Amino acid sequence: MIDIRNSPPADWITSIRARFPTERTVDSALTRKLEQRTCPSEDWTRERDIATGLRDLISRQTPDPFTIRGLRPLSGGASKEQYVFELDWTYHGERRTGERMVLARDPVESIVTTERTREFQLLKAVKSDIPVPPPYWEDGAGAHLGRPSIVCGFVEGVQKPPTGTSNVTGIGVQFDAEHRAALGPQFIDYLARIHTLDVQGADLSSFDIPSVGTTEDIDRQINWWARVWEEDRLEAVPLMNLAEQWLRRNRKPLDFVSLVHGDYRTGNFLFDPVSKRITTILDWELGFFGDRHFDLAWATMPLFCTPDESGAPLCSSLYALDDFLRNYERASGMPIDEERFEYYRIFAHWRAIAMTLGAGLRAADGSKTHQDVVLAWFGGISYPFLESLRQILGNVHFVSSVNGQPEEDSVEIDSMLPKT
Amino acid sequence: MQPSIDLRLRAMIKAMKESIAPAIDPSNQTALEQAKVVAGSLDLIRQQIDYVHWFEAVDVLAHAALIEALTEVDANSVSATIQADAADAKTLPARWQCSLATLRDANNALRESIAGLTADFAACEDPDIRSRVAGIIIRHEEDQLRRERAFVAPTGFDVFPESLLPLEKVLEIPGQFSIKAERHS
Numbered sequence: 001m002i003d004i005r006n007s008p009p010a011d012w013i014t015s016i017r018a019r020f021p022t023e024r025t026v027d028s029a030l031t032r033k034l035e036q037r038t039c040p041s042e043d044w045t046r047e048r049d050i051a052t053g054l055r056d057l058i059s060r061q062t063p064d065p066f067t068i069r070g071l072r073p074l075s076g077g078a079s080k081e082q083y084v085f086e087l088d089w090t091y092h093g094e095r096r097t098g099e100r101m102v103l104a105r106d107p108v109e110s111i112v113t114t115e116r117t118r119e120f121q122l123l124k125a126v127k128s129d130i131p132v133p134p135p136y137w138e139d140g141a142g143a144h145l146g147r148p149s150i151v152c153g154f155v156e157g158v159q160k161p162p163t164g165t166s167n168v169t170g171i172g173v174q175f176d177a178e179h180r181a182a183l184g185p186q187f188i189d190y191l192a193r194i195h196t197l198d199v200q201g202a203d204l205s206s207f208d209i210p211s212v213g214t215t216e217d218i219d220r221q222i223n224w225w226a227r228v229w230e231e232d233r234l235e236a237v238p239l240m241n242l243a244e245q246w247l248r249r250n251r252k253p254l255d256f257v258s259l260v261h262g263d264y265r266t267g268n269f270l271f272d273p274v275s276k277r278i279t280t281i282l283d284w285e286l287g288f289f290g291d292r293h294f295d296l297a298w299a300t301m302p303l304f305c306t307p308d309e310s311g312a313p314l315c316s317s318l319y320a321l322d323d324f325l326r327n328y329e330r331a332s333g334m335p336i337d338e339e340r341f342e343y344y345r346i347f348a349h350w351r352a353i354a355m356t357l358g359a360g361l362r363a364a365d366g367s368k369t370h371q372d373v374v375l376a377w378f379g380g381i382s383y384p385f386l387e388s389l390r391q392i393l394g395n396v397h398f399v400s401s402v403n404g405q406p407e408e409d410s411v412e413i414d415s416m417l418p419k420t
Numbered sequence: 421m422q423p424s425i426d427l428r429l430r431a432m433i434k435a436m437k438e439s440i441a442p443a444i445d446p447s448n449q450t451a452l453e454q455a456k457v458v459a460g461s462l463d464l465i466r467q468q469i470d471y472v473h474w475f476e477a478v479d480v481l482a483h484a485a486l487i488e489a490l491t492e493v494d495a496n497s498v499s500a501t502i503q504a505d506a507a508d509a510k511t512l513p514a515r516w517q518c519s520l521a522t523l524r525d526a527n528n529a530l531r532e533s534i535a536g537l538t539a540d541f542a543a544c545e546d547p548d549i550r551s552r553v554a555g556i557i558i559r560h561e562e563d564q565l566r567r568e569r570a571f572v573a574p575t576g577f578d579v580f581p582e583s584l585l586p587l588e589k590v591l592e593i594p595g596q597f598s599i600k601a602e603r604h605s
Contacts, residue, residue, distance in 0.1 A: 001525045075449030171577065235528050236535035238486075239561045242554060245542035302579050313579075370450070377457045380464075380575035383568040387580055390565060394558045 005231060005362070008034050020227035022220045023208040023288070025115040030227060033113045037366070050083060053145035054103060060144070061137050064090035069098070078360070078371045078378060079112050079285070080104040084154060100154035102133065106147040109368035111360035111375055112286060113228075116140050116148040117206045119285040123152065125202035126259070130190055131155070131280045157270025157279035171381065173266050174306045175317050182276035184318040185327070187269065190281055191299070192332035195258040195292040209289045210254055217290030218251045221347070229354040232362035239390055243350045246393065250343060254291055256334065262286030264295045265304045266316040292334065297344035300324055301352070302388050303381060342396065349389035357382035429466040433459050464574050467587075474591050475571060476523040477513035479564075483530035484510045486560045490537050493552050497540060502533045566590045 004012055013034045017027060051071050058066055066089035074082040083103040089096055106116065116138060123135035133152035142148045160173040175183060210217035226244050233240075261284065268283045298304075300315040308314050315324045325336050356379055364375040441455040468475075487506040491498040509526040512518050541553040569578055570587040578584050 001528050073448065073450050075453055236531040238531070238534045238538040238557050241535050241538040242542065242557050245539065303577065305579065371454070373454050373457050373461065377461055377464075377575060380572035381577040383565055383572055384578045384580060386561070387565045387569060387583070390558055390561045393554075 003234075005037075005233075006366075007038050008231070016227060016230060020223035020230070022223040022227065025118055025206040026220070026224050029113050029115045030224075030231065033109055034231060036108060039108065050103070050105075050145065053139075053149075054083075054085070054151075057137055057139050057144035057149070057151070058087075058089070062089060066090070074102060078369075078374045079107075079110045079283075081107055081370050101136065101151055102154050103145075103149060103151050105145055105149040106142070107363070107369035107371075108147070109359070109363040109366060111355050111363060111378070113359065114285045115206060116150050116285075118287065120150050121202070121204055121206055122259070122284045122287045125199045125204060126194065126197060126284075129193060129197055131278060132284070133280055133282070155270060155280040156272070158273050159267060159270060162273055171267060171304070172306060173317055175266075177309070179276060180308075180314070180318050183271060183278065186278045187266075187316065187318055188324070188327045188331050190269075190278065191261070191264055191295060192328060192334075194261055194264075194281075195295070195334065196332055197259050199259060204289075207289055210257060212255065212257055213253050215251050215253055217254050217257075217288075218247075218347075221288070221290060221294075221351075222247050222251070225351045225354045229358045232354075232358040234358075234361050234365060237353070237357070237386065239386060239393070240350065240353060243346060243389060243393060246396075247343075247347055247350065252340060252343065255337070255340075256292065257289055258292040260288050260290050260292060260294050262288060262295070262298075264299050266318065267304075291340065291344065292332075293337065293340040293344040294348065296325065296328060296336065297341060297348040298352075301345070301348055301385075303352070303385055342392075346389065346392055346396070349385055349392065353382050353385050353389065356385065425469055426466060429462050429469075433462045433466070436462065460575075464572070467574055468571060471571070471587050471591065473520055473523070475567065475587075476520060476527060478567065478591055479527050480509050480512055480523055480530065482560065482564060483527060483534060486534055486556070487530065487537075489556050489560075490534070490541070490553065493541070493556070494544075494549055497544075498537060502537070505529060505533065 008016075013031060016034075017031060021027075022030075051068060054068060054071070058068070066087060069086040069088070071083055071085040074084040081104070083105070085101055085103070086098045087096070087101050088098065091099075104116075106113075117140045120135050120138040120140070123132050126132055127134060133155050135150065135152050137151040139145050139149040161175065161179055208216075208220065210220070222244065229240060229244075261281070263283050263286045264281075268281065269278050270280045270282065271278045300321055302313070304316050305313040306317040312320060315321050318324070319327065325341075328334075329336055360375040361379045363369050364372040364379070369375060436455060436459040441452065441459070444451045444455060446452070484506040487498065487502060491503055505526075509530055512523055512526055538553065538557055542550060544550055544553075566583060566585060567587075567590050569580075569584055570590045572578075573584055573587070
């Protein structure tokens with residue numbers, strides 16, 4: 001069976017861009033992905049090529065002599081190639097020796113295709129308020145490293161307790177009560193801080209920032225992920241069409257513009273195993289400006305829950321759902337709109353499936369990443385995601401929803417959590 | 421006689437776990453993680469392989485039944501080609517000469533048609549039709565996802581244990597093609 005997505009012609013790309021208008025830099029990244037789809041995956045991962053490109057990039061940014069040492073692949077993450085190295089260099093007149101750095105480089109395709117510039121700008125915008133890897137240099141066009149890349153400082157920390165286990169990408173990390181008590185309030189506090197951060201004055205030129213009272217944000221978000229699904233899926237899933245239509249019919253105007261992290265969950269922060277202090281919030285590439293309820297819905301998805309000692313589900317392995325939401329309200333001073341939260345629960349599941357069953361498997365199918373085997377394995381998470389989406393869609397009052405009428409029945413949120 | 425696929429897969433898993441993974445430089449965490457995932461994936465394939473053909477055959481029948489159910493809602497919205505494709509596809513599982521690739525292609529074609537129909541019905545003016553189609557799709561997906569989840573259960577991602585059944589059992593459940601009957605009842 002011929003799949004046009006394997007070799008998308010220019011007119012197909014043009015039509016898909018017109019069908020799904022979204023943010024400028026989202027459009028550019030997705031368009032580049034399609035235009036490169038037939039390109040062979042070059043073996044550009046040889047360390048000497050990376051070292052040459054890295055040296056080239058840094059030499060353009062710093063006039064003083066520097067030495068790169070110990071360049072090697074770094075584990076973790078399924079979306080970007082990562083390398084760690086030590087740098088001897090001069091920063092604002094201060095000589096630094098052996099400063100550990102991380103190079104993150106786009107694969108040809110990925111489970112998430114985004115512009116590195118967006119991530120770089122966000123890191124710079126939040127670095128004085130939120131613990132993040134210090135951003136140093138950006139090769140947004142891949143002029144030096146062959147593909148878009150950024151260099152950040154390395155931050156010490158662990159993703160899970162030393163004796164803990166998890167599935168790939170930090171899914172399924174479990175914390176004991178002591179860790180939960182220490183990490184939970186920090187996790188909530190940083191989320192509240194992100195959502196209420198004043199980023200005026202920061203260079204956010206790669207973002208299209210929506211206006212309150214409009215549906216610009218959610219329209220762009222739906223189009224972003226509907227486009228990803230349309231471009232990348234290996235097979236059709238009727239539930240995805242149903243969910244997309246529901247999302248389009250039931251969207252609401254934005255009530256407050258927040259910086260939204262986009263992938264806020266356990267697995268995407270590091271902490272000091274001794275002090276249990278969160279040392280960094282990672283993976284900002286999916287960040288955008290829009291509705292804070294997205295991050296809440298994402299962090300509390302059943303697939304990101306693990307059971308506590310009694311078997312009760314904990315959102316992001318830290319809090320029972322109600323505690324999570326009430327603590328967030330207290331920390332942020334922002335109310336949670338139950339209807340928006342429910343809406344974003346559907347959106348979050350739908351987006352997750354577009355990523356794991358769409359983009360991730362497409363990238364693996366085309367041998368486009370250094371983590372194809374992990375992406376193929378990770379595709380297995382799509383079916384419980386779909387089941388969760390099916391349950392939520394079935395629970396909302398579907399008849400009134402498809403009519404575009406407000407929901408009349410309240411939804412029992414707790415009934416949607418997994419029975420563990 | 422050929423060595424069984426199960427035997428070969430078990431040998432590969434053993435080599436990966438006992439010879440290859442231990443020889444990886446412990447500082448190369450990416451390679452170590454991938455070796456673990458390769459061993460897990462081989463074991464997953466080993467558990468799936470006897471059921472792959474059966475799985476695809478059941479999928480074909482379920483998709484054909486779904487198209488019939490959508491046709492009953494509004495025959496004018498389902499083209500004669502799609503109806504004929506569904507009828508043809510239903511005959512595939514009974515043919516022993518039918519390859520896995522043929523079943524898979526038939527499934528993909530039916531899925532595409534159903535996705536298109538779902539989008540068309542969702543844009544339909546008649547709220548009753550929209551709601552009936554939504555109900556049919558959600559019901560269809562319940563069975564479909566029960567099979568899909570059982571198929572990949574060894575990955576360990578599933579969080580709905582009460583509805584996660586053994587693969588053989590979900591493939592045998594006779595209720596898979598009962599959408600029409602349920603709707604009439």
